[in-house]
Amino acid sequence: MSARPPLVILGNPWNRRVVFAQRAADSLGWREVSTVSWREFLHDPERLANHMRPDGWLRIESPGEDFWVEKALLRLGADEAAAEAFERLAPEELEALPFRRGEILPMRQWYLGWRKTLQRLAHLLAKAKDRRAMNPPADIAAMFDKAQCHEILGASDVPRPQLLGLPESYEHLREIMRDAGCGRAFLKPCHSSSASGVVALETSRTGARAFSTVEMAEGRLFNSLTVREYRDPRLIAELVDAVCRQRSVAERWFPKAGHDGERFDLRILVIGGRSAHAVMRQSAGPITNLHLGNRRGDLDGLRRRMGPVAWQTALEVAERAAGAFPASLYVAVDLLVAPGFRRFAVAEVNAFGDLLPNLPHEGRDTYTAEFARLLERPPPAQVSASG
Amino acid sequence: MIPEHATEWLGYPVELYDPANGTPDYRNKVYRLASDYEAEEPLTDVLARFIGGPGSEETPALIFGLYGEHDSTPVAIVEALVALRARLPKLRGIFLGDIISEECEISWINQSDVSPLFRAYPNLEHFRIRGSNGLEFGEIHHAKLKSLVIESGGLDVGVLREAVAEDLPGLEHLEIWLGSDNYGGNITLSDLEPVLSGKKFPRLKYLGLRDSEFQDEIAAAIALAPILARLETLDLSLGTLTDEGAAALLGSDAFYGLKKLDLHHHYLSDDMMARLKNSGVNVDLSQQQQGEEEDDRYIAVSE
Numbered sequence: 001m002s003a004r005p006p007l008v009i010l011g012n013p014w015n016r017r018v019v020f021a022q023r024a025a026d027s028l029g030w031r032e033v034s035t036v037s038w039r040e041f042l043h044d045p046e047r048l049a050n051h052m053r054p055d056g057w058l059r060i061e062s063p064g065e066d067f068w069v070e071k072a073l074l075r076l077g078a079d080e081a082a083a084e085a086f087e088r089l090a091p092e093e094l095e096a097l098p099f100r101r102g103e104i105l106p107m108r109q110w111y112l113g114w115r116k117t118l119q120r121l122a123h124l125l126a127k128a129k130d131r132r133a134m135n136p137p138a139d140i141a142a143m144f145d146k147a148q149c150h151e152i153l154g155a156s157d158v159p160r161p162q163l164l165g166l167p168e169s170y171e172h173l174r175e176i177m178r179d180a181g182c183g184r185a186f187l188k189p190c191h192s193s194s195a196s197g198v199v200a201l202e203t204s205r206t207g208a209r210a211f212s213t214v215e216m217a218e219g220r221l222f223n224s225l226t227v228r229e230y231r232d233p234r235l236i237a238e239l240v241d242a243v244c245r246q247r248s249v250a251e252r253w254f255p256k257a258g259h260d261g262e263r264f265d266l267r268i269l270v271i272g273g274r275s276a277h278a279v280m281r282q283s284a285g286p287i288t289n290l291h292l293g294n295r296r297g298d299l300d301g302l303r304r305r306m307g308p309v310a311w312q313t314a315l316e317v318a319e320r321a322a323g324a325f326p327a328s329l330y331v332a333v334d335l336l337v338a339p340g341f342r343r344f345a346v347a348e349v350n351a352f353g354d355l356l357p358n359l360p361h362e363g364r365d366t367y368t369a370e371f372a373r374l375l376e377r378p379p380p381a382q383v384s385a386s387g
Numbered sequence: 388m389i390p391e392h393a394t395e396w397l398g399y400p401v402e403l404y405d406p407a408n409g410t411p412d413y414r415n416k417v418y419r420l421a422s423d424y425e426a427e428e429p430l431t432d433v434l435a436r437f438i439g440g441p442g443s444e445e446t447p448a449l450i451f452g453l454y455g456e457h458d459s460t461p462v463a464i465v466e467a468l469v470a471l472r473a474r475l476p477k478l479r480g481i482f483l484g485d486i487i488s489e490e491c492e493i494s495w496i497n498q499s500d501v502s503p504l505f506r507a508y509p510n511l512e513h514f515r516i517r518g519s520n521g522l523e524f525g526e527i528h529h530a531k532l533k534s535l536v537i538e539s540g541g542l543d544v545g546v547l548r549e550a551v552a553e554d555l556p557g558l559e560h561l562e563i564w565l566g567s568d569n570y571g572g573n574i575t576l577s578d579l580e581p582v583l584s585g586k587k588f589p590r591l592k593y594l595g596l597r598d599s600e601f602q603d604e605i606a607a608a609i610a611l612a613p614i615l616a617r618l619e620t621l622d623l624s625l626g627t628l629t630d631e632g633a634a635a636l637l638g639s640d641a642f643y644g645l646k647k648l649d650l651h652h653h654y655l656s657d658d659m660m661a662r663l664k665n666s667g668v669n670v671d672l673s674q675q676q677q678g679e680e681e682d683d684r685y686i687a688v689s690e
Contacts, residue, residue, distance in 0.1 A: 184491070202495060209495075229690070255489035258390025263489050284388055286489070339392055339487060340403050 004375070006032040006053035010121075011061025012069065013037050017355055018061055024367035028375070032056075038069045042076075045120050049128070057374065058125065058133040060140060062352040063114065064193070067099045074105060077113030084108065087245040104197055104214070104221040107246040111191035115141045134374060135328040135351060143325070143351040146190045146249045156324040159317060159345045161186070161251040161336065170240035173250055177203060184253035189246040193350070195289040196223050197243050200253065201236075210236045211286050214243065227285045227292060254347070256288070257339045259302050264288065265347065266314065266335040269354050269366055270322035272373040275315040277354075277361040310341040321346040329379045330354055330370045388488040389517070389688060392419060397448050397480050397513055404437055411437065413445040419485055421452030422459075430454050431467045438474050448480030448513065453490050460497040460521060469507040478508055484517035484538075491518075492690045494540035494570035498522035505529045519571075524549040534560035534593075540689045541570030544578050551581045558588045562595030562622065567689035576604050583612035595622030595649075598686045602653075606632030610639035622649040624671070625687035627678075630659040643667060652687045654678050 007025055011018040013035050025033045034051045041048050052058065063069045074094055081088040086108035089097065097105075118137035125131045142148050150163045164180050167173035167187070177185055183204065189197040200211040210230040215222045221242055230236045256263040262282045269277040281288040282297030290296065303311050314335060322331035332353020336345040354366040361369060393401050396417050404411060404418040411418055420437060422430045430451065437443065449468075454461050461483055468481070481504060484496050496518025502525030505511065509529070515536035516522065522537075524546070532555050537546070542565050550563070561582065566572040579596065581587050594614065596605050602623055609615055609623075623632070633655055636642045645668045652674040655663070663670045678684035 202492065204495065253489075255487065258487060258489070262388070262390050263487075339489070 004028070004030045004032065006056035007034075007059065008048065008051045008056060009033065009035045009059045009061060010041060010048060011035070011038065011059075012063065012066045015061070015065055016357075017352070020355070020357070020365070021059060021061065021367045024365060024371055027368055028371050030371070038063045038066065039072075041121075042069065042072045042117070045124055048121075049124055052128070052131050054128075054130045056131065057378075058131065060121070060133055060135060060137065063117075064352075070105065070110065071097065073110050073113035073117060075113065076116050077109040077111065080112040080116070081106065081109035086247045087242075100220070100222070102215075102222040102224065104223060104246070107189045107191045107197065111144055114144060114191075132378075134370065134379070135325075135330065139325045139328045140351040143331070143349050144191055144193075146188055146348070147247075149349055150249065152324050153321055153346055153349070156320060158321045158324060159343070161254040161345050161347065164250040164252060166190075166248065167240075167244050167250050169244050170237040173201070173240055173244065174203065174208075176250060177201075180252065182252050186251045186253055187240060187243055187248050188251065189243060189248045191247065193352070194223075194291060195287050197221070197246055197248070198287060199240060199243055200286040201240070202253075207231075208233065208236050210239060212239060212243075213287065213292060214239060216242065225292060227287050253286075254336045254345045255338060257337045257341060259305065260297060262297070264297050264302070264337070266318075266337065267353060267356070268315065268318035268333045268335055269330060269356065269361075269369075270319050270333060271330045271370055272377060272379070273319060273323060275318050276369055277356055277359050277366050278315075279356055279359060306337075306341045314341075314344055317344045317346065321349055325349070327379055329374060330366075388690065389493060390487060390489075392452065392485050392487055393450060393482070396450060396482060399447065401450060403452075404433065406436055410440050410442070413440070413442045414447075417448045417450060417480070418446075419450040419452050421485075422455045429463070431463050434464065434467055434471070438471055444474060444476055446475055447477055448482070449475075449478065450482040450485045452485045454497075460499050462499045465499060465501060465503055469503045472507040475508075479511060480513035480515075481508070481511065482513075482515040482517075486517060488690065492540070493518055493538065493688055494520070494566070494690060496520060500525060502527055505532070519543060519546050519566075522546050524553060526553070528554040529557075531557055533557055534562075536560070536562040536595075538562075538564045538688070539566045539572070539598075540564075541566035541568065541572035542574055543571055544574050547574050547578055551579075551587060555588060557590060559590050560593040560595075561588060561591060562593070562597065564598040564625065564688065565596065565600070566598055567600055567686055570689050572600070576601065576608055579605070579608070583608055583614050585613040585617060592618060593620040593622065594618050595620075595624070597622055598625035598688050599623075600627055600686055602626030602628040602686075603632035603635075607635040610635040610642065615639060615641040616644060618645060620647040620649065621645055624649045624651045624653070626652070627681075627684040627686055628653040628655065629684070630656050633659050633663060637662060637666060647671075652676060654684050 036048050078091050087106040088109045118141045122137040165176045184202050187199040202209050211227050213224050215224045264280050264282045265288045267279040268275050280297035280299045283294040318333040318335050321333045332350040334348040336347050356366050399417040401417045404420050420433050497520050498518050500523040505527045512533045517538040519539040519542050648668050648670045651671045654676050660672050
């Protein structure tokens with residue numbers, strides 16, 4: 001067995017993403033693996049530098065599911081956020097902020113802190129030769145900005161749902177929908193993940209209704225695990241206004257195909273430019289994320305029904321989307337399939353979309369496949385998609 | 388929810404009409420004509436193009452999907468079909484509104500007065516429509532119509548009253564989705580009396596009273612209704628049927644004369660399912676749902 005380059009995993013150590021990554025590296029005979037927590041890094045970035053070895057690789061994992069880290073990122077974004085008009089919390093409000101399960105905290109401010117953190121990380125990597133990340137920080141930052149992703153994917157001619165704009169309010173959203181002759185739209189916070197804050201909106205001359213996981217309580221927004229329907233025009237306006245204050249993109253609702261009595265989309269993990277693990281996310285409601293009571297569908301059955309040509313096209317679209325981030329070793333693409341299986345659209349590209357347990361592809365889980373690919377063929381020179 | 392477009396209708400495979408695929412196979416396929424979700428082309432233009440192809444006079448049936456996105460109604464399509472009646476001499480089936488939930492939820496689909504179609508196409512045998520907002524049947528006298536299907540997420544009693552009062556002596560298949568009171572459904576059991584009494588539609592063989600929130604009451608009423616003895620197929624699927632309704636059916640002699648009973652999407656117990664399976668009637672018991680309390684029981688299609 002050839003020598004494994006030293007590996008550092010930056011993440012929240014008790015999080016299963018990190019555990020799975022460690023386990024995968026271990027299974028490939030990796031010995032020099034160290035883990036640095038986001039807490040440590042945020043305290044003192046140099047700690048990471050001390051762990052990194054020449055010719056080593058850095059694997060950047062999600063900072064999510066740690067309230068301390070979340071608050072730290074919000075704090076880091078506070079100054080920049082103060083210069084913008086989006087929802088934000090002042091530093092003193094942040095200090096007093098208690099943990100409330102499911103609460104949506106200011107996403108733009110969080111992103112600004114996250115981007116700053118990733119910039120520090122990029123800077124640290126650039127300081128010494130031979131320090132490389134499996135996915136460069138700038139790409140990760142870009143994938144956490146849905147408006148920027150529209151530009152990047154558009155430049156690579158990747159089909160996407162039509163971008164209607166970045167509405168400032170419900171009134172503004174209705175206006176841009178009217179101008180586009182569009183009755184149905186998805187409103188997505190630019191910096192959200194896991195469908196947090198997403199609103200599916202249907203409108204007509206006489207009214208509107210919205211589907212969302214967001215619950216409003218005492219002026220706060222919460223993510224729930226169920227999709228609820230809003231029909232009260234006052235509540236819809238309040239909901240959409242609140243989501244717009246997070247900075248959001250509005251897209252024309254791309255109709256999803258159905259199979260086995262429900263609708264679906266595909267999560268396709270592209271590793272080193274090639275599609276690998278794929279999940280069919282089957283859903284009774286308009287929002288397909290699996291944590292919302294949706295389920296993995298019968299992918300083999302779907303593939304048979306789509307036929308080899310349509311399936312191949314789907315994979316190629318996902319690969320093209322990942323190809324817009326050539327310096328990233330792995331990209332998880334959410335692919336929408338239109339009824340009839342002839343048209344496709346990329347709904348999202350995810351930096352941390354590889355948490356797909358119990359889904360072996362060619363005998364390997366997602367993490368093992370990514371590390372194996374790294375050993376076989378490291379990614380090219382790190383020029384990120386966002387420049 | 389409605390997850391998919393029809394893939395088969397009246398025994399024909401259904402395909403989306405796409406001019407890029409060349410001349411349609413008018414004789415052997417049924418086409419769905421729909422306005423593309425980003426397309427600018429009105430559906431009437433799509434229909435004109437479809438009719439313009441050689442051999443279009445063979446068209447056995449037509450399905451219409453999305454009319455257009457924003458607040459559109461099929462008024463123009465109804466008018467166009469009426470104007471084109473001489474070009475469609477073999478048309479036997481019209482399905483208006485093959486629209487899936489991802490395109491427009493059923494309770495938001497707009498329809499219009501469809502009575503001109505019945506006057507324009509005296510040889511029409513099958514009429515199916517999804518969505519009941521603005522739907523009107525008016526007064527119809529039609530000797531050839533064999534099947535009438537009204538799919539709704541919440542059917543207004545006015546539409547039902549028109550439908551069951553029509554003069555349709557040849558009607559063999561009647562299917563009505565009642566839907567939810569949350570979405571405009573306001574039919575009560577007594578409104579179904581003209582059908583259940585058997586006075587209307589002497590040739591009826593298939594009765595579907597589907598997608599109902601009072602599916603048990605419907606089952607109990609049908610168990611005692613004169614119509615049951617004449618039916619080959621009873622379809623009480625998509626609703627909130629529980630053991631109560633099924634027990635009423637099993638207590639009726641006429642029930643055992645059915646050839647087929649469709650109950651898919653139901654809230655029956657395993658015991659009751661076993662009793663139905665042993666009844667000698669061919670029963671579809673797929674999609675068993677879980678719902679102990681009444682509030683936990685939902686019909687399949689409403690939104």
